[in-house]
Amino acid sequence: MPRLFFQRLALSAAVISSLCTGAAAAPCGSTSAGYDAWKQAFSREAAAAGVGQRGLSALSGARYASRTIAADRNQKSFKYSLQKFMQVRGANTIVAQGRKRKARDAGFYAALEKRYGVPAGVVIAIHGMETAFGHFMGDSNVVSAITTLAYDCRRSDFFTPHALAALQLVDRGVISSGSVGAKHGELGHTQFLPGNVLSYGVDGNGDGRLDLTNQADALTSTANFLASKGWKPGKGYQQGQPNFAVIKQWNAAGVYQKAIAIMAERIDR
Template sequence: MRRSILAIALSLIATPTLAAQCGNDASGFDRWKQQFAQEAAAAGIQQPGLNALANARYATRTIAADRNQTGVKYALNDFIRIRLGSLDGFAAQANRRLNQNRAFFDALEQRYGVPAGVLLAIHGMETGFGNNMGSENVVSSIVTMAYDCRRSDFFTPHALAALQMVDRGMLSPGQAGAAHGELGHTQFLPGNALRYGQDGNGDGRVDFYNMADAMASTANFLRQKGWQPGQPFQQGTANFRVLNEWNAATVYQQAIALSAERIG
């Protein structure tokens, strides 16, 4: 038995891993999909996910958005004006939603320790409280980013996660999301969706296009990243540093914290 295990191990070491070859334009995308399908199957992706991969298209708008990123360079006041309108107006919208679902948000805070204001601030900033969850095909976008040589290593695990979500019935092959494959009410990347997804409405499944599931998943993400229940979250605190796990832009974190303290 030991000899056979050793022989298998040596054969695996001796056999080079044939990774799918990335590219910088659409010309090699179909060939890459065929290669990547072998990797996906070896990783356990089943036929629904493999079919979604086969039907994925090279996402030209995703590539354009990725290559034209300039980062968040606004001063805080300008960021708030452009993204939120005003803190008070944004908080008023969030408070209306909180008053409609207060028992739900209270239950989330009891379970995960994350206040409703923080969750609603994220919800509002990411998708306008679910009104704009994106118009790009999630599978095509994330698969295109995995193919593109610029950030293939980062996006390949998320591409596999998206295909696994299709297998599990968590994601429709035709579902729309943001330009880089972010999905649902709070714009999770697929790998994070699989890792932190929670069933917030008790129907036995996790659907990021359901508000309750998305809010529970967002609360779980923050708690798992180190959120401290009952502690402050303004700049300089440990909880403010957790917001960096959600978005690395300081003005984004500041806007979450400032708006969240007005919600509740």
């Protein structure tokens, strides 16, 4: 039976977020020059929020992630037309491979849908889009990437709770100071941000631990995320249908949302 992890920690995320909006919050910056000073101030915030020694040590060892900043400033693909976006992201390949995966692991996906109400095509489309079905889950240090984004003024308010969540994950052994993920600190097969790991992470293979680089854990967590955001079992998920609003919770880019819905429908046929 899948186990939901960190339910009490999910509650602490709201507390963490409130701590980060106070007058004593570490000052953001737009270049690497202030990052080390920011880390010192952020370390005090993290300790006050309950982060332990392992998490604080990971923060101390973090480095300013220049590649993360470059990627954050240069997200051109989300400006493409839907047709161009799907071509660039390999939609036909994702659909073809997704159908094979659904047929091969029919029992697993049927169990997911029975438990969470989310059709196989949606979970599979997300898996294919995010990491090409686990073939590339990132090459950036998670703690460095997420703390760099928390420091950077562009979206500091959004990423600060995720940075604190990453340090909590280090504390609890879910990730380490050396764990790698995507350039924005996302983890595993479907690229969960650290705060979402705390809130929606599920031990999908029943081994007693949460590991988003394990496919069963990642896909079960993805279905749990969508269900928790209000997925309505049996209802449609294309534009204008009830569950499209839930797909929008997965990614803020309109072209990405539409692509997921279209590919999922093709996989589920």
